[in-house]
Amino acid sequence: MLSEALHKKFDQLIARYPLKRSAMVPLLLYAQDEVGCVSEEVIAEVARRVDVRPIEVIEVIGYYSMLRRKPLGKYNFQVCTNISCMLRGADDVFEHCSNKLGIKHKQTTADGRFSLEEVECLGACCGAPAMQVNYDFYENLTPAKIDEVINEYKKK
Amino acid sequence: MPGYNNPMGNSPLEVKVISKRFGLPDSTSLKTYVENEGYEALKKALAMTPDDVINVVKNSGLRGRGGAGFNTGMKWSFVPKQSAKPKYVVCNADESEPGTCKDRPLMEYDPHQLIEGIIIAGHAIQSHQGFIYVRGEYRYLLDIVDRALSEAYSGGYLGKNILGSGFDFDICTHTGAGAYECGEETALLNSLEGLRGYPRIKPPFPAVVGLYGGPTVINNVETLSNVPHIILKGAEWYAQLGSPKNGGTRLFCLSGHINRPGIYELPMGFPLRRMIEEIGGGVRGGKKLKAVIPGGSSCPVLLANEIDVNMDYDSVAKIGSMLGSGGVVIMDEDTCMVKVMGRIMHFYAHESCGWCIPCREGTSWLNYMIKRFHGGGALPDDADTALDVSYNILGKTLCPLGDAAAMPAISILKKFRGEFDEHLKLGSCPYEKKAVSVA
Numbered sequence: 088m089l090s091e092a093l094h095k096k097f098d099q100l101i102a103r104y105p106l107k108r109s110a111m112v113p114l115l116l117y118a119q120d121e122v123g124c125v126s127e128e129v130i131a132e133v134a135r136r137v138d139v140r141p142i143e144v145i146e147v148i149g150y151y152s153m154l155r156r157k158p159l160g161k162y163n164f165q166v167c168t169n170i171s172c173m174l175r176g177a178d179d180v181f182e183h184c185s186n187k188l189g190i191k192h193k194q195t196t197a198d199g200r201f202s203l204e205e206v207e208c209l210g211a212c213c214g215a216p217a218m219q220v221n222y223d224f225y226e227n228l229t230p231a232k233i234d235e236v237i238n239e240y241k242k243k
Numbered sequence: 244m245p246g247y248n249n250p251m252g253n254s255p256l257e258v259k260v261i262s263k264r265f266g267l268p269d270s271t272s273l274k275t276y277v278e279n280e281g282y283e284a285l286k287k288a289l290a291m292t293p294d295d296v297i298n299v300v301k302n303s304g305l306r307g308r309g310g311a312g313f314n315t316g317m318k319w320s321f322v323p324k325q326s327a328k329p330k331y332v333v334c335n336a337d338e339s340e341p342g343t344c345k346d347r348p349l350m351e352y353d354p355h356q357l358i359e360g361i362i363i364a365g366h367a368i369q370s371h372q373g374f375i376y377v378r379g380e381y382r383y384l385l386d387i388v389d390r391a392l393s394e395a396y397s398g399g400y401l402g403k404n405i406l407g408s409g410f411d412f413d414i415c416t417h418t419g420a421g422a423y424e425c426g427e428e429t430a431l432l433n434s435l436e437g438l439r440g441y442p443r444i445k446p447p448f449p450a451v452v453g454l455y456g457g458p459t460v461i462n463n464v465e466t467l468s469n470v471p472h473i474i475l476k477g478a479e480w481y482a483q484l485g486s487p488k489n490g491g492t493r494l495f496c497l498s499g500h501i502n503r504p505g506i507y508e509l510p511m512g513f514p515l516r517r518m519i520e521e522i523g524g525g526v527r528g529g530k531k532l533k534a535v536i537p538g539g540s541s542c543p544v545l546l547a548n549e550i551d552v553n554m555d556y557d558s559v560a561k562i563g564s565m566l567g568s569g570g571v572v573i574m575d576e577d578t579c580m581v582k583v584m585g586r587i588m589h590f591y592a593h594e595s596c597g598w599c600i601p602c603r604e605g606t607s608w609l610n611y612m613i614k615r616f617h618g619g620g621a622l623p624d625d626a627d628t629a630l631d632v633s634y635n636i637l638g639k640t641l642c643p644l645g646d647a648a649a650m651p652a653i654s655i656l657k658k659f660r661g662e663f664d665e666h667l668k669l670g671s672c673p674y675e676k677k678a679v680s681v682a
């Protein structure tokens with residue numbers, strides 16, 4: 088069941104565009120934020136809302152790297168390893184996260200709380216090395232800072 | 244607080260135009276904006292004819308800050324005056340070029356400046372609807388810009404009959420969901436129409452047939468943020484800030500092995516050597532400079548002896564590279580250029596939309612070959628083959644992403660051939676032990 092608030096958000100988003108279909112990706116992303124992934128229910132509802140067949144929604148989902156059909160951990164650690172971050176030790180940042188969380192690239196912890204991913208440039212190159220946990224940015228990372236961030240999320 | 248730690252640089256050599264309000268208290272609010280010249284340019288522009296607005300922008304020498312550097316006023320002038328279909332202004336806030344992080348502070352600290360620029364562009368091409376396409380990862384910025392938009396509506400700067408001028412204009416934001424290719428203007432239009440982000444064949448150009456088939460102007464966040472200042476202070480004032488045919492200032496993002504990484508607003512044409520040495524405080528740890536990417540990962544790399552260049556579009560093009568998106572990446576003497584190339588090819592292979600074969604296959608093969616090379620598994624012909632593959636991508640693809648992968652590849656294979664040979668001879672990476680990192 089999608090929440091009342093999400094249905095309202097859908098109404099607002101669809102009203103923005105001259106063509107309903109334009110709202111598809113935003114609807115999918117906001118629904119994913121609530122549900123944890125683009126579930127079958129989300130696909131059916133978004134298709135209904137923007138007047139396309141479910142297969143057309145599935146086709147679009149496959150293109151966008153942030154959209155996923157299976158849930159990830161509650162807190163998704165996305166470590167940038169692109170050029171500016173790589174030059175400032177991103178490989179070590181990734182390894183440190185991997186050791187601390189006990190998972191590798193694209194894995195999720197058994198309790199479903201944490202996932203880890205190596206990602207492309209996040210637009211934080213001047214604060215390299217950088218990562219995002221869900222939508223929050225963490226920059227100028229050091230091992231101590233990473234430990235702090237991980238502990239913060241472990242307490243949540 | 245997460246999301247609010249964006250590293251702006253600070254140097255007495257900066258010339259602050261679009262970043263001048265960044266430090267003000269509550270800088271995202273309408274109140275602060277209006278108290279600091281905000282929306283004055285809009286008033287002035289609405290009293291001018293659309294043609295006059297276009298001419299001022301054209302004469303200012305403002306060139307697109309998204310990468311290609313096309314004259315902005317000229318681009319606006321290609322939009323037909325009469326059109327059966329509605330016209331649109333689309334702001335490209337997809338910022339995903341590795342090394343580039345300048346559109347972020349423009350939205351984070353001064354969203355009204357961008358909104359004002361978009362409204363003025365709307366008036367110039369007589370459009371009534373604008374969209375801001377923000378990359379999905381920048382969710383907190385979407386919230387900041389949405390808040391600013393609703394304040395602008397309340398203040399009468401958006402909506403019907405703006406400031407009593409009779410001009411109507413609406414703007415809304417749109418979130419992407421992770422795809423570098425959606426920054427390419429025609430892929431962005433498809434994405435905005437709810438499709439996969441595949442590019443469109445040009446011509447027709449978006450200025451004639453764009454969003455929903457209507458004439459569309461697409462400009463970068465930084466480009467549009469400059470517009471209010473140009474209208475307010477004039478084309479000549481703006482032009483003389485920079486170098487000939489390269490008006491104004493630009494946000495340069497200094498990253499990599501530099502002492503003071505950060506985003507700095509400098510006059511167009513500022514010398515690269517001074518940027519590295521005086522602005523960035525030189526190479527970290529007193530090391531020697533090896534290479535510089537002058538404008539994001541799509542640009543050919545420069546050698547340490549090529550940094551006596553003025554950072555404007557024409558001067559950088561003259562030495563075989565590009566000013567690109569303003570991402571200046573510094574690499575020290577211990578950097579392995581084979582690894583650098585491998586990481587860049589990994590990116591393009593991941594982001595290739597797969598529509599055309601030279602890009603889809605070429606980037607994947609380069610990624611595979613160069614990684615194997617770096618790991619010690621090189622074959623004697625690999626460097627030559629990689630160069631051959633790169634030339635078979637260059638100029639042979641539907642959209643410029645193919646070239647964006649081929650150009651840095653060719654430059655690294657040619658300028659650092661010795662490092663490839665060394666890997667081949669040793670059967671391993673000669674730099675792995677030397678390289679140090681902070682983490």
Ligand SMILES: Cc1cc2nc3c(=O)[nH]c(=O)nc-3n(C[C@H](O)[C@H](O)[C@H](O)COP(=O)(O)O)c2cc1C
Pocket residue numbers: 306307308309310311312313315335336337338339340423424425426427428429461462463464466467642643644647
């Ligand atoms: C693969 C690719 C990615 C691009 N990404 C961006 C981007 O993230 N932001 C941007 O403003 N321009 C990007 N561009 C350039 C746009 O296609 C377009 O030229 C630009 O938005 C025009 O605005 P401007 O004239 O103000 O620079 C990209 C181009 C290509 C080929």
Ligand code: SF4
Pocket residue numbers: 424442594595596597598599600602603640641642643644645646
């Ligand atoms: S060049 Fe690459 S990104 Fe562009 S259309 Fe071809 S496959 Fe897609």
Ligand code: FES
Pocket residue numbers: 167168169170171172173207208209210211212215217341342343
């Ligand atoms: S390269 Fe890591 S944030 Fe840009």
